[in-house]
């Protein structure tokens with residue numbers, strides 16, 4: 001209860017806004033039932049009526065690129081006369097309350113939030129149904145032609161819900177504080193298989209009809225669907241991979257340590273709660289590295305390097321099965337609670353499987369990225385606070401290195417203060433205690449004090465870490481011997497204008513990335529040519545090494561070795577936002593927006609809306 005007293009002055013509790021205002025603010029009892037904090041990114045008023053379970057019944061039309069059908073919700077009705085859902089770019093055709101048609105209205109359109117869909121109900125209403133179809137403006141869905149897939153034989157569809165895009169393919173109360181179970185019936189063309197963030201098929205059905213069940217309550221941003229000509233291959237009895245046929249064996253090899261990762265994660269922070277952990281590798285336009293959809297992580301094919309060197313991404317998405325999917329950020333301002341904890345957990349899984357050297361390299365590279373990000377926010381230092389303030393903005397704006405890598409550094413600094421044993425016990429209990437619920441920054445601070453800092457009499461500047469810009473002086477030092485050696489090799493090359501290839505023998509991907517990223521600002525074209533002649537980085541089959549090399553090439557006007565053609569091919573095929581925005585930013589910073597736009601015009605039709613929106617803004621594309 002303490003929580004509510006703390007929260008009330010800070011956050012106007014959700015439901016108070018309308019109904020309660022008409023009655024009075026007084027009744028404490030009434031307050032005690034209200035458990036949703038104010039949500040800047042949803043119209044829903046869940047303290048009055050909240051969805052609890054979804055039955056989705058939809059059909060996919062690949063030629064029209066439309067999903068149509070109905071969503072039926074069981075609701076918790078607190079004597080409400082209306083229930084409000086979020087809806088964006090949907091055609092709503094009919095609403096029902098307990099099976100009888102009822103009236104509904106749509107509010108004015110807001111660029112970020114879409115529209116409030118208000119459905120008239122009675123105090124007794126237990127279920128509502130919304131009939132709807134998606135439109136060509138949908139932001140969650142990417143409909144791909146056969147040509148845009150790897151095998152080029154069948155079309156493909158995937159969804160991306162986080163942060164506030166689920167409302168563009170399902171009318172829903174689209175707040176991370178909402179938790180629902182769901183069942184779905186999905187009709188697709190019979191050559192294709194459908195999979196969701198739920199119990200999944202491992203084979204195609206004869207008629208293209210699929211039924212799904214997600215029996216654990218999840219937040220709406222985690223509802224996900226992928227449909228394509230895909231196959232399944234198990235790794236263990238609870239892990240496996242989905243991919244297009246020509247990729248399946250490669251993907252299976254790349255991710256063959258997945259079961260070991262789950263075991264390592266369970267040894268650290270408790271039982272895996274979702275039974276199955278599968279990964280689907282999507283076509284190259286997938287806008288993220290990975291997305292932690294429960295039971296079925298969605299992943300980019302750019303991590304299939306052939307040598308398992310980019311699989312920390314899997315450790316990351318797996319870690320979200322605890323931080324994010326079990327204990328969920330209350331609002332997108334608390335995003336660091338999802339991502340910072342997940343990066344910390346990711347590093348621990350990587351250390352457990354592959355040792356300290358690898359984990360330290362990853363952490364060191366992340367730290368450098370964080371420093372660069374902070375430098376980039378020199379003029380807007382508020383962006384470097386762990387707790388965001390995204391009201392009125394797109395929550396996507398908060399997806400910078402700050403919640404990830406500053407969040408990581410915060411936790412690692414506390415770990416070093418308390419020692420691992422106490423810190424691990426604390427985290428394990430934190431996940432157990434808050435499983436299947438949401439966490440806000442303010443509640444976390446109280447919990448941290450009570451269960452770790454005060455408990456052991458430790459003095460720590462938590463508020464400075466969370467509410468102020470930049471990095472506090474007591475931050476942990478992250479040192480990597482291997483990467484120090486890489487820096488020495490750079491010195492030697494620059495000083496001697498010679499490349500001694502024996503020095504880079506057996507380098508891993510992380511060493512190469514560090515090498516390229518730390519080439520000095522005054523590197524000459526001659527030196528870049530020397531390096532490319534020796535190592536052919538322009539044709540690297542590792543997407544990460546290629547990406548950082550292309551960034552350098554653009555920045556330093558290096559045009560050798562057909563690098564320009566490779567950059568263009570990369571930008572036209574790959575839609576992973578972090579990769580492509582890094583390269584387009586390099587164009588922009590080098591005053592080459594015109595060249596960038598020439599490529600972007602070709603590439604844009606291949607990008608998911610998330611990536612296209614970012615690059616539109618970056619390049620001023622209209």
Ligand code: BES
Pocket residue numbers: 162163287288289290291292312313316317320339396399404578
């Ligand atoms: N949950 C995120 C992806 C995300 C964040 C999507 C915010 C939409 C809004 C996912 O877990 C993630 O962090 N992906 C990273 C990879 C990771 C290894 C840092 C990515 O895609 O780069």
Ligand code: ZN
Pocket residue numbers: 316320338339342
């Ligand atoms: Zn993440």
